[in-house]
Amino acid sequence: MRNFDNERYNLVVIGAGTAGLVAAAGTVGLGGRVALIERNKMGGDCLNFGCVPSKALISSARVAQLMRDASKWGFERTEPQFDFATVMQRMRARRAQIAPNDSQERFESLGVDVFRGQARFVSPHEVKVGDRTLRARHFLIATGSRATIPNIEGIDSVPYFTNETIFDQLNDKPRSMIVLGGGPIGCELGQAFARLGVKVTIVQAAPQLLPPEDADVADFIQRRLEEEGIDVRLNASATRVYRDGSDTVLEFTNTQRVSAEVLLLAVGRTPNLRALDLAAAGVDYDESGVRTNDYLQTSQPHIYAAGDITNKFKFTHTADFSARIVVRNVLMPLQLLRQKVNWSAVPWCTFTDPEVAHVGFGEKEANVKGIEYDLFRVELAQVDRAVVESEEAGFAKILTGKGSDQIVGATMVGAHAGDLLHEFVVAMNARVGLGRIASMIHVYPTLAELARKAGDQYNKTRLTPRAKRIFTWLYSQGR
Numbered sequence: 161m162r163n164f165d166n167e168r169y170n171l172v173v174i175g176a177g178t179a180g181l182v183a184a185a186g187t188v189g190l191g192g193r194v195a196l197i198e199r200n201k202m203g204g205d206c207l208n209f210g211c212v213p214s215k216a217l218i219s220s221a222r223v224a225q226l227m228r229d230a231s232k233w234g235f236e237r238t239e240p241q242f243d244f245a246t247v248m249q250r251m252r253a254r255r256a257q258i259a260p261n262d263s264q265e266r267f268e269s270l271g272v273d274v275f276r277g278q279a280r281f282v283s284p285h286e287v288k289v290g291d292r293t294l295r296a297r298h299f300l301i302a303t304g305s306r307a308t309i310p311n312i313e314g315i316d317s318v319p320y321f322t323n324e325t326i327f328d329q330l331n332d333k334p335r336s337m338i339v340l341g342g343g344p345i346g347c348e349l350g351q352a353f354a355r356l357g358v359k360v361t362i363v364q365a366a367p368q369l370l371p372p373e374d375a376d377v378a379d380f381i382q383r384r385l386e387e388e389g390i391d392v393r394l395n396a397s398a399t400r401v402y403r404d405g406s407d408t409v410l411e412f413t414n415t416q417r418v419s420a421e422v423l424l425l426a427v428g429r430t431p432n433l434r435a436l437d438l439a440a441a442g443v444d445y446d447e448s449g450v451r452t453n454d455y456l457q458t459s460q461p462h463i464y465a466a467g468d469i470t471n472k473f474k475f476t477h478t479a480d481f482s483a484r485i486v487v488r489n490v491l492m493p494l495q496l497l498r499q500k501v502n503w504s505a506v507p508w509c510t511f512t513d514p515e516v517a518h519v520g521f522g523e524k525e526a527n528v529k530g531i532e533y534d535l536f537r538v539e540l541a542q543v544d545r546a547v548v549e550s551e552e553a554g555f556a557k558i559l560t561g562k563g564s565d566q567i568v569g570a571t572m573v574g575a576h577a578g579d580l581l582h583e584f585v586v587a588m589n590a591r592v593g594l595g596r597i598a599s600m601i602h603v604y605p606t607l608a609e610l611a612r613k614a615g616d617q618y619n620k621t622r623l624t625p626r627a628k629r630i631f632t633w634l635y636s637q638g639r
């Protein structure tokens with residue numbers, strides 16, 4: 161029988177979400193001794209209450225909408241007939257199919273010691289889980305985040321869903337739903353439930369949906385949601401909530417109100433800090449999360465933090481990306497050998513239909529930061545594949561540094577935008593300019609031609625009147 165209390169690990173990981181799992185698997189794979197502590201479900205938010213169930217539900221919702229839109233492809237429009245509970249079960253079954261990748265059994269088979277329970281620091285070099293004390297050379301805080309419960313009058317006296325409850329506890333189709341919050345989670349789930357026959361109202365405090373995006377992008381998505389029957393309320397700051405019969409009533413901006421059978425909270429994320437006793441470890445943090453340097457070290461250099469618990473991006477792919485850096489940095493004996501995190505080309509996608517995909521700067525952020533840029537905009541209607549697929553709603557905006565073809569940002573709105581974005585992600589990382597993208601062969605007819613068309617637009621700007629005069633002269637000599 162092993163006595164874990166005598167063990168000294170290379171890495172103790174707190175939290176078995178994406179960041180924790182990637183760091184644990186990476187370190188054990190390189191030969192390190194790793195302990196992984198999880199207080200709830202293996203796989204964390206992404207698998208259990210986030211990306212996976214939401215995208216599975218969005219997939220069913222898309223099919224329902226395709227049936228309603230069938231006339232676009234020459235079929236008769238039809239209202240989908242379905243059992244809501246069966247759709248929810250399918251979502252859970254899809255999730256169950258992915259779950260073994262993140263399971264305790266799998267990680268133990270890789271050689272990771274998995275402990276179930278809540279972890280807390282008792283000193284900068286010791287973590288307690290249950291009655292065990294684990295010691296290590298390095299620690300990784302990867303405890304993620306949870307739904308923020310807004311501080312509005314009456315919130316404790318009404319029933320509500322969050323992302324942690326809606327996927328497992330909602331079985332019967334509600335008549336109506338208030339989605340509080342118009343960020344990515346609110347827009348994705350609001351559209352999905354609306355397509356599944358729920359009367360949805362999105363209540364958003366900010367003046368636009370998807371606040372980090374440019375206004376034209378947000379307006380486009382808002383119009384689509386409204387066309388699909390969603391009531392979108394902007395500049396709507398929730399002030400009070402109460403129960404009226406079988407409905408929940410939400411008051412906003414003091415005078416207006418909406419009511420619905422259920423309320424879904426999607427107003428942001430709160431880092432899971434409290435239980436960790438970070439003071440005992442001497443780790444600095446604030447309400448937005450644990451602070452790290454560029455090496456992902458906290459104020460205690462042997463304690464790292466990655467994923468939603470940090471005050472940076474809150475995505476599965478950024479959690480994965482930063483965990484890989486932690487794996488490397490834990491192994492390196494000297495700071496000069498450690499890798500710095502580079503957040504200059506972080507992509508993300510909001511999986512509404514159409515999708516909104518983004519990397520680098522949008523116009524709004526570039527303007528705020530005083531970055532001078534040239535803008536190249538391509539409508540999806542200019543792309544033959546989008547037209548033949550009846551998917552021509554959308555556009556791409558590519559920003560290059562002023563007077564240069566170096567891409568500083570790309571935003572795409574359209575079908576498969578999240579996949580298409582990666583041409584620009586690669587280009588930004590490899591410093592491939594928009595002009596060069598135009599010179600690369602793109603398969604016809606694909607949606608990816610959109611990137612080539614943006615490149616063509618850039619190249620046209622290089623044709624100065626003087627260059628054109630020279631070409632005209634050359635042609636005249638060649639006739």
Ligand SMILES: Cc1cc2nc3c(=O)[nH]c(=O)nc-3n(C[C@H](O)[C@H](O)[C@H](O)COP(=O)(O)OP(=O)(O)OC[C@H]3O[C@@H](n4cnc5c(N)ncnc54)[C@H](O)[C@@H]3O)c2cc1C
Binds near residue numbers: 197303
């Ligand atoms: C509805 C929804 C949809 C989303 N969709 C996407 C998407 O499409 N794409 C995308 O990139 N991102 C998406 N996200 C975000 C993504 O889920 C998170 O960014 C990601 O899960 C963060 O991973 P993490 O490892 O930092 O934290 P988590 O996955 O939250 O894992 C942290 C783990 O730590 C555990 N824990 C916390 N405290 C302790 C403690 N003291 N002791 C032991 N264990 C502890 C928790 O139980 C949890 O399992 C979505 C999120 C939501 C809510």
